[in-house]
Amino acid sequence: MDNHHLRAILLKLQDRLSDNDRKRLHFFLGNDIPRRIRDDPSLSGTLSLMESLFDQDKISEYDFTFLINAFTEIQCIDAAKVLTEHMKRLQPNATLRPMQSLTSIMPPMLNQLFEDQEDTFPTNKRTLLIKAGQKFGGTGGSLFDDSSTKNFTCSHYLSRIIIRNDNDDDGMPLDWIQFIYSSSYDQNSVIEGQTHGFRRTSEVSQFLLEKDERIYKIRGKLSNVTLSSQDGTLFSTILVRGLQFFTSKGRTSRSYDHLEGEVFTEEYDGYTLGYATGRSGLFIDQLQFYCFRLWGKCLGFEVLLMLTGSPTVSHGNDHFVAGALHGFGEYARLAGQQASDGITELDYAIECGQKATTESTAFQIVPFIHLDKPGV
Numbered sequence: 001m002d003n004h005h006l007r008a009i010l011l012k013l014q015d016r017l018s019d020n021d022r023k024r025l026h027f028f029l030g031n032d033i034p035r036r037i038r039d040d041p042s043l044s045g046t047l048s049l050m051e052s053l054f055d056q057d058k059i060s061e062y063d064f065t066f067l068i069n070a071f072t073e074i075q076c077i078d079a080a081k082v083l084t085e086h087m088k089r090l091q092p093n094a095t096l097r098p099m100q101s102l103t104s105i106m107p108p109m110l111n112q113l114f115e116d117q118e119d120t121f122p123t124n125k126r127t128l129l130i131k132a133g134q135k136f137g138g139t140g141g142s143l144f145d146d147s148s149t150k151n152f153t154c155s156h157y158l159s160r161i162i163i164r165n166d167n168d169d170d171g172m173p174l175d176w177i178q179f180i181y182s183s184s185y186d187q188n189s190v191i192e193g194q195t196h197g198f199r200r201t202s203e204v205s206q207f208l209l210e211k212d213e214r215i216y217k218i219r220g221k222l223s224n225v226t227l228s229s230q231d232g233t234l235f236s237t238i239l240v241r242g243l244q245f246f247t248s249k250g251r252t253s254r255s256y257d258h259l260e261g262e263v264f265t266e267e268y269d270g271y272t273l274g275y276a277t278g279r280s281g282l283f284i285d286q287l288q289f290y291c292f293r294l295w296g297k298c299l300g301f302e303v304l305l306m307l308t309g310s311p312t313v314s315h316g317n318d319h320f321v322a323g324a325l326h327g328f329g330e331y332a333r334l335a336g337q338q339a340s341d342g343i344t345e346l347d348y349a350i351e352c353g354q355k356a357t358t359e360s361t362a363f364q365i366v367p368f369i370h371l372d373k374p375g376v
Contacts, residue, residue: 024074137286138238141279146193156181165203173241196280207253214272217246223261327352
């Protein structure tokens with residue numbers, strides 16, 4: 001089954017929807033779709049609604065639960081039943097699903113690790129290993145996700161930024177950018193993300209991070225600009241026109257303070273910038289950054305990899321991982337007491353993991369997927 005098959009089913013489904021069904025669907029999904037689509041409950045508008053859900057990865061050829069739930073909520077039972085039956089037929093082919101990006105896989109998987117431990121997790125607030133930043137910019141261009149680049153793993157982090165040369169068209173706004181990612185464990189594993197925006201020159205400027213340097217804050221500029229479409233029609237859109245990075249070693253990349261526009265700032269307290277997603281075409285329409293949790297001087301992923309890769313711990317030891325994750329949360333609650341006793345966060349987590357391997361009732365066993373494998 002492919003994307004075309006689902007689209008064919010969605011087209012046939014339109015005949016089952018009344019005008020009132022469409023109005024209820026558009027109203028119910030008002031927060032998930034652009035206003036122009038929400039206010040157009042025609043056949044064309046509903047097809048645009050479906051396209052918007054595809055673009056946002058809210059539905060795919062293998063998972064359209066989001067749409068089934070929406071039809072169920074608005075009491076359009078017939079449509080929900082058709083989609084549910086189609087999804088059931090797909091289940092035997094689940095192993096054939098294409099590789100998903102870190103954006104769609106990692107947060108739910110890691111959230112589940114913590115959710116499975118809620119009975120023994122003593123704090124009211126769980127800590128995510130991956131956290132999504134805000135979306136800055138407009139809705140033009142096409143979606144991109146650098147974490148879906150081939151061979152990208154959870155050990156990769158943003159290590160280099162490439163833009164137009166500082167001396168080329170000096171004072172001009174940012175119109176394209178490329179992110180380069182390095183692995184914490186393999187210095188030869190360097191991944192080049194696609195160029196976002198249209199690269200109009202061969203002269204480039206690079207902002208390169210040192211091996212132990214990370215980005216902890218960004219500042220940018222948004223501008224509402226008027227562009228011309230292919231048929232000459234003028235339209236207004238929001239673009240990302242400036243982007244400055246701040247590192248853990250006190251360095252900053254090129255400033256765009258001289259540009260006019262709305263300033264945005266995002267700081268990653270306790271996290272470090274991991275990878276970029278967004279929208280782009282001829283320009284940079286939107287950017288959203290995902291950041292990785294830091295524990296001490298280590299990335300959250302690095303901690304898990306060290307724990308499962310330790311000579312004293314066998315790979316896939318679910319008891320140990322569950323105990324170690326519990327230890328990180330417990331340490332956050334008792335940080336003052338533990339620090340005064342000279343116990344580090346990592347040492348405390350390892351101790352909890354080791355206890356979990358000997359005390360069978362200490363923690364619930366949770367499934368663990370090795371995070372250092374490409375495609376996970």
